[in-house]
Amino acid sequence: MTKTGFVVANLFRKKTRTILTLLSVIMAFLLFGLLQSVNHIFSAGPDFLGATRLISQARVSFTQPLPLSMLPKLEAIPGVTRVGYSQWFGGVWQENTPLIMFAVNPQRHHDIYPEWVMPETQWQAFANTRTAMIAGKQLADKYGWKVGQKIPIASNIYPQKNGSKSWTFDLVGIFEGKDEDWKKRASLVYINHDYFDEANQFGSGRTNFYVLKLADGNKAAAIAATVDKMFENSPDETKTQTEKDFNVGFIKQIGDIGLIVRWILFAVFFTLLLVVGNTMAQSVRERVPELAVLKTLGFSDGSVLGFVLAEAGALCLIGGLIGMSLATLLGAVVEKGSGGQFALQVSGAVWTTGLLAIVLMSLAVGLLPALRAQRLKIVDALAGR
Numbered sequence: 001m002t003k004t005g006f007v008v009a010n011l012f013r014k015k016t017r018t019i020l021t022l023l024s025v026i027m028a029f030l031l032f033g034l035l036q037s038v039n040h041i042f043s044a045g046p047d048f049l050g051a052t053r054l055i056s057q058a059r060v061s062f063t064q065p066l067p068l069s070m071l072p073k074l075e076a077i078p079g080v081t082r083v084g085y086s087q088w089f090g091g092v093w094q095e096n097t098p099l100i101m102f103a104v105n106p107q108r109h110h111d112i113y114p115e116w117v118m119p120e121t122q123w124q125a126f127a128n129t130r131t132a133m134i135a136g137k138q139l140a141d142k143y144g145w146k147v148g149q150k151i152p153i154a155s156n157i158y159p160q161k162n163g164s165k166s167w168t169f170d171l172v173g174i175f176e177g178k179d180e181d182w183k184k185r186a187s188l189v190y191i192n193h194d195y196f197d198e199a200n201q202f203g204s205g206r207t208n209f210y211v212l213k214l215a216d217g218n219k220a221a222a223i224a225a226t227v228d229k230m231f232e233n234s235p236d237e238t239k240t241q242t243e244k245d246f247n248v249g250f251i252k253q254i255g256d257i258g259l260i261v262r263w264i265l266f267a268v269f270f271t272l273l274l275v276v277g278n279t280m281a282q283s284v285r286e287r288v289p290e291l292a293v294l295k296t297l298g299f300s301d302g303s304v305l306g307f308v309l310a311e312a313g314a315l316c317l318i319g320g321l322i323g324m325s326l327a328t329l330l331g332a333v334v335e336k337g338s339g340g341q342f343a344l345q346v347s348g349a350v351w352t353t354g355l356l357a358i359v360l361m362s363l364a365v366g367l368l369p370a371l372r373a374q375r376l377k378i379v380d381a382l383a384g385r
Contacts, residue, residue, distance in 0.1 A: 007310045014283070018315070021279045025319025026326070028272040029354060033327025035261045036350045051220035053112065055246035056227050057209040059237040062088075065206035066236050073230060074210055079223050081215050084108035085207040087196060090157035091189060093143065099153065101189040103196035106132070112213045115182045122147070122173030130195045133169035136186030137176040145171055153189075158200040167199075212240075269361070277365040280312050284369040292378045305374040312366025313359075320358040324351060 012018050056074070058064035065087075074083045084105055091101030106127035110116075118134065126132045133153075135145055145151060149171045159165045169191055177183035197204045212227070214220060224240040231238045284291070291304055328346040 007307060007314060011311050011314055013287075017279060017282075021276055021315065022319045022322075024272060024275050025316060026323040028268050029320045029323025029357075030327050030330070031268055031323075032265060032354060032357065033324050033346045033350055034331065035265060036353065037327070037331055037346050038261065051217040051242045052214050053243045054212040054214065054220060054224055054227070054240050055209055055243055056212060056224075056238045056240040057246070059228075059239045062208050065208060066210065066238070068205050068207055070210065070231070070236065074212060074227065077212075077223060077226055077230075079215050079219050080212050082108065082111045082213040084112045084211040084213075085193070086209055086211065087193060087207050088157070089189075089191065089196065090155050092154045092156055098156075099139070099189050100187065101153070101191065103191050103193040105193050106190075109190065112211050115178050116175045116186070117178050118173050118175035122175075125172035126190075126192065129170055129172050130192060131168070131170050132172045132192045132195075133189060134173040134175055135171060135189050137174050137183070138187040139189065140171075140174045142187075145174070147171055147174060158196070158202060160199050161201050163201065209246075211243075269357070273361070273364055276312070276315065276361070277368075279315075280308070280365050280369045283311070284308060284373055288376065291373050291376055295376070295378050301374045304376070305370045308370035308373045309362070309366045312370070313362040316358050316362040316365070320354060320361070324354045 056066075058066055068085065071083060071085065074080060085108070087103040089101040089103055091099035093099050106123065110123050110127075122134065126134050133151060135151075139145070150168050151171050152166060152168050154165050155167060156165070160167065176186045193207070197206075212223070214223060220242060224242075227240040228238050294304055294307075295301070324346065331346050
């Protein structure tokens, strides 16, 4: 029998116990892969753009509106090439399906986000139609929306002046991303800010945040400081940050996702450490006489140490690889099922972290039992002491 066969045979001596432990490892690494992917989504931003776009919001919260009268001042800042603005609409499709929906200035948005691709005639229709709306291709395909349709959408925040929360928009365009990454993001809806500003019950001349397009991304920090300094000690103090930081802050309105994920993973792996460690310790205790026989036959203390560590490594490796593979497959299923709106991808970075976790877990659960086997005295073991 080969050394590998010997390790595998010992690992499956107690098939039920080993299978149950393997299932624990698989579930732990399945959760690890999925949660790390979720954490990546919530902290991700368009890194390839650098800091060429800044988001300026009210200092207290983005829910606090800013006046549109700030626009000329922002446009006058050196290094700012274009300024747009967006208002969160709180759209709801049909019964209770929330939409990521913003009221924007069509031309300014087009200039600032060239990543959204749409025929120029549709951009013109968006700018010139009062009740216009454009939708991402992912969303339009999911709900069967076609250009020319009237789309009824409710708002859970903004009623119209007549008190109704039901709005109707003319779908004048369907946009998609310029590349594969941006195509996966094409699940938003934009409406004409002028119409929203005029028709909503809460007044006009306000917006949630400004988007500043910069000529030089290396000057982002200086320009952000300039903006905040400009409105310091005014009724409309601002907080200006990169687009990526804004996205992270937006998600953190519901909590620190990264911290939540880390605590969940800590609890999972701490429990796993106890379960697998107990399995390995019990396995070594049951085989004390056999380990003594191995030493009697001429196997060195180091060889016995290696056998036990190999068992722990095999247990963690098999379970970890299966768990990570299932997480990858499940992530792809979720992404496909959501029409690309929830890109739950187990990336190479997550796999690398997962493999490192497998190595550390193997050492953590196998080292103490292996050291005990190494120090085992033949006479005491055979005598049952």
